Amino acid sequence: AQKITQTQPGMFVQEKEAVTLDCTYDTSDPSYGLFWYKQPSSGEMIFLIYQGSYDQQNATEGRYSLNFQKARKSANLVISASQLGDSAMYFCAMREGLGRTGNQFYFGTGTSLTVIP
Amino acid sequence: GAVVSQHPSRVICKSGTSVKIECRSLDFQATTMFWYRQFPKQSLMLMATSNEGSKATYEQGVEKDKFLINHASLTLSTLTVTSAHPEDSSFYICSARDSGGAWNEQFFGPGTRLTVL
Numbered sequence A: 001a002q003k004i005t006q007t008q009p010g011m012f013v014q015e016k017e018a019v020t021l022d023c024t025y026d027t028s029d030p031s032y033g034l035f036w037y038k039q040p041s042s043g044e045m046i047f048l049i050y051q052g053s054y055d056q057q058n059a060t061e062g063r064y065s066l067n068f069q070k071a072r073k074s075a076n077l078v079i080s081a082s083q084l085g086d087s088a089m090y091f092c093a094m095r096e097g098l099g100r101t102g103n104q105f106y107f108g109t110g111t112s113l114t115v116i117p
Numbered sequence B: 001g002a003v004v005s006q007h008p009s010r011v012i013c014k015s016g017t018s019v020k021i022e023c024r025s026l027d028f029q030a031t032t033m034f035w036y037r038q039f040p041k042q043s044l045m046l047m048a049t050s051n052e053g054s055k056a057t058y059e060q061g062v063e064k065d066k067f068l069i070n071h072a073s074l075t076l077s078t079l080t081v082t083s084a085h086p087e088d089s090s091f092y093i094c095s096a097r098d099s100g101g102a103w104n105e106q107f108f109g110p111g112t113r114l115t116v117l
Helices: none
Strands: A010-014 A019-021 A032-039 A046-052 A064-069 A074-079 A088-096 A105-107 A111-116 B004-007 B010-013 B019-025 B032-038 B045-051 B067-073 B076-081 B090-096 B112-116
Touching: A010 A019, A019 A111, A032 A064, A032 A074, A046 A064, A046 A074, A074 A088, B004 B090, B010 B019, B019 B032, B019 B090, B019 B112, B032 B067, B032 B076, B045 B067, B076 B090
Parallel strands: A010 A111, B010 B112
Antiparallel strands: A019 A074, A032 A046, A032 A088, A064 A074, A088 A105, A088 A111, B004 B019, B019 B076, B032 B045, B032 B090, B067 B076, B090 B112
């Protein structure tokens, strides 16, 4: 089974509007972390936001927020007030074993976001 | 934030030659580094986990004799693609964890684009 599922291969959003990128995950480990990364055409992976499985509140980082619904195993990324520079690939990732060393990241297949002027 | 560098950023080589890619943590010590491969418009696929001073752990389906990994110091891991062929052309990304840092921190290098002619 896929550890991370992103069902939106491509998304379009009007500049200054908000957009939600979907991510669901699968794990039996009660301790895990969820991450979102942005990958522009240059290829670098830019960390956006992190949510721990025990965190009570949804994570927020500037215009980014993570809508964490633990029972549904979803961790959707919300980008508010989209900007042209937000156009990029977005990857959801999970790491199991909160606090344990060496555990790998599992990445979703990504969502290509295009911001329309 | 912490910085991970990769060298070279881009390399073109002839089929049958070997290529070495370096991954360095510039301002922190990394006992564990990860090597990923990303084909165009696809997700990052973990190739191997590199542990300082010990043998790398390879993911299923990754040929350890073809992709040689050496993690000789706490700040440097190298990936050598031996006898490269056109199908090895890909984007290779490393990531590193700060040994003394938070569990949720993992820093990615800018990637190396390998083209085998």
